[in-house]
Amino acid sequence: MTAAPTPASAPDHTAAGSHAQDPAPPVKVRDLSVTLGTTHVLKGVDLDIPSGDLGVIVGPSGCGKSTLLRAIAGLRTPDSGTITVGAMTVDGPDVHVPTRRRRIGWVPQEATLLPQLTVGENIAFGHEGAFGRTKRKDRSARQESIDVLMEATGLEGLHDRYPDQLSGGQAQRVALARTLAARPRLLLLDEPFAALDPPLRLGLRDVVRDLLHEFGITGIMVTHDQEEALTTGDVVAIMRDGVMEQQGAPAAVYAHPASAWAASFLGEAVFLTGAAHDGSVTTPLGSIALEQPVTGDVRVVIRPEQVVVHPDGVMGGVLPATVTRVRFGGHDALVELVAGDGTTYLSRVHAREVPVVGDQVTLSVLGDAVVVD
Amino acid sequence: MSVRAASRPPAPLVAVAGVAALLAAIPLIYVVARTGAAGLDGIAAVWERPRVPMLVRNTTTLGASVAVASLVSGIAVAVALTRVRLPAPRVFAALTALPLAVPSYLAAFGWLATFPTIHGFWPAWLVLTATTTPYVTLPVAASLRQHGAAHAELAYSLGHSRWRVFTAVTWPSIRSAAFAGTLLVFLYVIADFGGVSLFRYPVLSTAIHQAYGASFDRYYAAVLAAMLVLLALVVLWSERRVRSRHHFTVTRTAPGTPASSPAKRLLAMGAISLGPVLAIGVPVFALVVRLLQAQSVRETDLGRLTESAVTTLTVSVAGAVVAVMLAIPVATLAAKYRGRLATLIEGVSSLPLALPGIVVGLGLVYFSLRTVPAIYQNAVLLVVAYGIMFMPKAIGTIRAAMERVPAELENVATTLGYRPLAVWWKVTARLARPAAITAGLLVAVIAMKELPATIMLRPTGTNTLAIDLWTRTEIAEYGAAVPYALALLVIAMVPAIALAPRTPRAAAPTP
Incomplete structure (x- = not known):
């Protein structure tokens, strides 16, 4: 926390695959308010995710959980409040770091792969976003880091496929690998498994948890499924109508609900x-x-x-x-x-x-x- | 039984649709036959005329330069429309579509009535770009809306720059739509007759008209027409070649467009308004100025105006009925059956899309003189011409509506004991009826503004509003042309406003 804010100083990508990089940052959101049109979507939200943990934001649809995630990614500008990732204040009074300088990975519900690129090229697109175009002499190093990611996400053998030749689960894995290729410090997942069948969902959930640990990344996931929230998160944050209802460890929020509504919502x-x-x-x-x-x-x-x-x-x-x-x-x-x-x-x-x-x-x-x- | 029927179209349907396709092919067949009759020597002789290479050059230059200008401005307007939060977004969405409704000769009239001395390439380029930009704007805006900002947002989150996001994400996602729109622009420009002839810029279409009028060479007009069609087909073919085979998925649109800075909004509103101002603002201004001069009102022959209006309404509505009648069997075949025959019939029926009005007119003149001279210079031929020219537009609308009729609904009717024709009548056609009526109205309005084929095929002494405006503007009687221009402008605006694209993103954001 003593280090000065350092926006995305691109690390040497030959180190990709090794884990020697900045430690996973804690995430702190304070009194965050967001208005879309005339609707107050977030009304003074607080959120704390400790370093390296996977936080899960859960709430009924329309509660503002996706907007919170988008605000952390820099895709929505808050009216007031602060967002701090590690030592860097990305949103605050007179501060709004643009999305592309945040080094925050974002995996949306749809895989949104670029259809004109192969699986390998889509992952390289993520790498290029963080490290710039690869010089010819660095190609093999880049390819190596892509191969590492493809293996970690279980995509071996799919390098030259096009997105329309992938199943839903495979496409979601490519999206994950593409985002990880940009070496994010924080990974945001916006209902990434909602479109998948239950068995696939379980498998991918474990893949995400393992990857966060392996790469030393803090994660925040959004879901409307309370069971998924309790089984996946280190921290569970319950939202309702643009307000943070309760947050804490899964067992704690389940056993000690802060309100009758929270009690009924979690089970x-x-x-x-x-x-x-x-x-x-x-x-x-x-x-x-x-x-x-x-x-x-x-x-x-x-x-x-x-x-x-x-x-x-x-x-x-x-x-x-x-x-x-x-x-x-x-x-x-x-x-x-x-x-x-x-x-x-x-x-x-x-x-x-x-x-x-x-x-x-x-x-x-x-x-x-x-x-x- | 219905499964079997779905694979093999019934013979009567094929026969009726086949007749429609044959009618659509007649203009081209007769132009090609006439060109063929000229022989290689005849064609070579035409090419050696001093003006012909210049005509081809002018046509391609104007077509290509307007196409490029419309491509650039269309993309800019579409981005401004979909990615910037505007006040009154519906008004701006309607505004972008508006120039499409104004026939080029009406826009040209407005400019000439204000600046009577402008002629040649640049005025034609400016006015045609302003009127054709919506051909690019509308599909590109639709595709931007459909894909939402999801891909772009994702690329930003990976750290990509604005320019890289445009080249890697936005451009590939709108490329097909942009090229398809640009193709329409090119076809529109090389087919344009009224605009270029008022600005006295010599191109193939105006030369065909002159050659037809001065019939000292039997083949000259036909060979020029064949060149024009060839040009259209070459461009059509190249557009197919560059069409992308990768499709962006439709993604869920995130709630709310991020607020834009005032400067950005002002820039966007300016970009959106520029085309409509050039294409409509100037003509409306010219009309108002002329109307305020009492002299033009005195010149108005009210009886003549009424007569022209009634004629216009009669022939265009009749043409619309013919177009819809021809379109229904082809649309049914295309929507409900697969196979080579169905594809062929639909393809041939769409041919008039690529044919300039002047070529359709010329082809039908040749056809009537060869086969039924009685209908030459008869209103029936004009009505048939409208039917043939605008059939593809009706097919598109009706086909889309028929495809939306769920197959299960038809299957249920079949299990209830209805015969195939009864199923079609009670289910398919019934549900497509609103679309057929819309298509008919649309065709009627387009036909009211049609100029080149009407000039060629109208019975002597019969005048539509478009003809009256054109003849008066040609001899620089701008004052006398005002009432006709006004009537046409009113006609043109009605469907443009009624059929303006809706902007779902403009609705109140759902949190």
Whole structure:
């Protein structure tokens, strides 16, 4: 952080393939606002991605997550706020570093390969963007770094293909390799797997994670899929209506949602009401420990995994309930139950312990609850 | 059953479409036959006339220089239109298309009425460039809009400079559209008759007209016409050669065009307005000035004006009906069937696109004199000529609409027990009807402005608005020409405004 801002001083590209370059920069976004036309798309957004991590921005469509990514890439000029990548402030008061000088890689949802160029030429196009046209004597070095990238992204043998001869997954890999060829310090991925089939998506997600580690790059990915966000990110940032709702490690944001909305957005949630005192809350499912020291009537949220189903005759349950619906999911099942007062509860149970609709059971709770408004 | 029908077109359809294609080929057949009748010696004799090499040179020079100028200005205008955030973007989008509606002789009239002494190459070049630029602007802007800025944004994120982004990304993505538009410009310019003849710039089309009038050589006009067609075909062929086989994918457009600096916006608005000002602003200004001079109003023979207007409306609407009737079977064949025969019939039917109006006129004169002399100098021949000339435009519109009719809908009708003709009538034709009506209106408006073929084929004493304007301007009676010019200008503007391209990017940005 002590180094002076150094815009894209092109490193010697013979070093491409070795990992001796600037360390992955942390990304800091402060109070960022963007207006498109008359719509306030981003309203004072903060974001922190530590060095070398993969941050995932997740939110419903229209929440401004893509615009945030475009602003970091320099493709949208913010009204106010700052964006800092490593030691370099790329957007701030009177600062707007043009996109092409940021050394920030960007992979959009569509591969957007140049159709008149082969796979190899498309990747070389990325290399040329950062390092300029290659002199004849440096051709072999460039080719070597392209070969390294093609191997890393699993594109061996496709060097001379044209984009219209590629599958969707291959095209997306070429787009990734092309962006990495420009040696970015930060990689932005705008729903890069949305158009792919689920198995391909999983594979490519792992490829991206490995590449970020291998090349020492910080990453920010945008998705509308909460499951993808939780499984892929080191940091998950939840956006809603142009505002950052919550950010943190996946397990933390899942277990401790900042709001009822965030709780429901990240997965199934069970909402309970009760009186709180002395670090616990009394609910129909019994007394549950609270992290927040509050007193009075509160609404709390727990996850269905915390609701334990006890078959009839087995001790331990607190609240009698009837199974009304079972959604079997292979590895587990989501069970819907109705208590005597008509309240509905959800429980996630192991695949071997799935009850049948109509079963009379009793319910209890494991772990802590989180107070939400 | 419907699957089988889709592969092999029914014989009656082929027959009807074949007749339409044959009609489309008649002008060219007769021009070629007449040229052939001249023999090699006759053709050589024409070439040795002192003016002929000059005519060919003038035609190609004017065509090429207007094409290059339109290519450059068309791309600039398209970029300004799609990549700069403008106030009232719809108005500017409509403005770019407007010059297309103004026939060259009307624009030329406006310039001559204001500056009566300008003649020759440069005025013709300027006015034709201003009127033809939309041929490049419209397809290039459409292609820029369709591809969005995604490829360019990506190239910037890789660190490329503006110039490199243009050469590596923007230019390859618009190249096909730009060349296709430039081809249309070249074909328009070498076919132009009214504009060049008012500016007294001698080219092949004006020479054909003179040679036809002064019939001291039976073959002269035909050989010149054949040269003109050859020129058009050579250029058509070379455009196919440079057409790119790689296609840019349609990408999702990012919300919102980034705001542009005031200087950039001013520059963009200036670039967009320049052509319309030259092509329409000046003629409108000339009309207003002349109208304010009471003398021109007194000169107006209202009875004559009404008569010309009625004639214009009658022949052009009749021509539009013929064009749509001829186009429907060809469009059906092209939209619903594949195969060599369907391709051949569609190709031959599109031939009039490459034929200058003066050549169609000449071909039909030869045809009527050889086969049915009774229709020579009869309004029927004029109507048929309009039908043949503008059939390709109708085919394009109707075909596109028929292709949008889902095959499943036709299959469902077939499973419900309808015969193929009933399926076509109740589903395909029914859904394409709005397009056919649009095509008819478009053709009618274009036919109202048609000049070279009308001059050749009109019955003696029958005058359309275009003919009246032309004859008066030729003898420098600019005041008397004003009412006709005004009427034509009004006619020309109506579809240009109604059919202006919509700009989806101009709509409120979706966050």
